[in-house]
Amino acid sequence: xxxxxxxxxxxxxxxxxxxxxxxxxxxxxxxxxxxxxxxxxxxxxxxxxxxxxxxxxxxxxxxxxxxxxxxxxxxxxxxxxxxxxxxxxxxxxxxxxxxxxxxxxxxxxxxxxxxxxx
Numbered sequence: 001x002x003x004x005x006x007x008x009x010x011x012x013x014x015x016x017x018x019x020x021x022x023x024x025x026x027x028x029x030x031x032x033x034x035x036x037x038x039x040x041x042x043x044x045x046x047x048x049x050x051x052x053x054x055x056x057x058x059x060x061x062x063x064x065x066x067x068x069x070x071x072x073x074x075x076x077x078x079x080x081x082x083x084x085x086x087x088x089x090x091x092x093x094x095x096x097x098x099x100x101x102x103x104x105x106x107x108x109x110x111x112x113x114x115x116x117x118x
Contacts, residue, residue: 003082004034007045010075010084011036016043042087044071049081056083069116089116 001009004022011018020037022045027033030052034045048055056076062068071085 001080003045003047003077003080006077006080006082007034007036007043007084011038011043014075016040043074044085044087045082046085047080047082053078053081056085059085069113 007022008018016036017039018036019039023035023037025033025035025044030048032047036043036045046055056073059070060073062070063072069088071088074084074086076083
């Protein structure tokens with residue numbers, strides 16, 4: 001089974017209605033991201049190399065224990081090194097692209113947090 005099949009089966013069996021074809025949105029050496037359009041909004045599938053497979057665990061800890069503005073992880077497949085997450089708004093990398101490259105990381109993080117508070 002590939003990751004797209006796993007994601008589609010998970011979404012369909014958990015009450016999501018797929019309203020479009022999966023769209024590959026990003027490929028980097030450290031991850032690949034696919035977006036699913038559902039009746040309740042976007043769901044993202046992220047696959048990482050085995051060495052980075054702790055990302056969904058860390059993301060969930062940040063969300064649960066620190067109430068961080070991170071995506072909600074809804075499913076993980078340890079064998080395929082991938083996970084599904086809800087849409088969380090503007091990607092952090094988009095904010096950093098708009099900042100002066102000489103700017104400080106903390107300034108960017110503060111601005112991101114302020115823009116994404118619920």
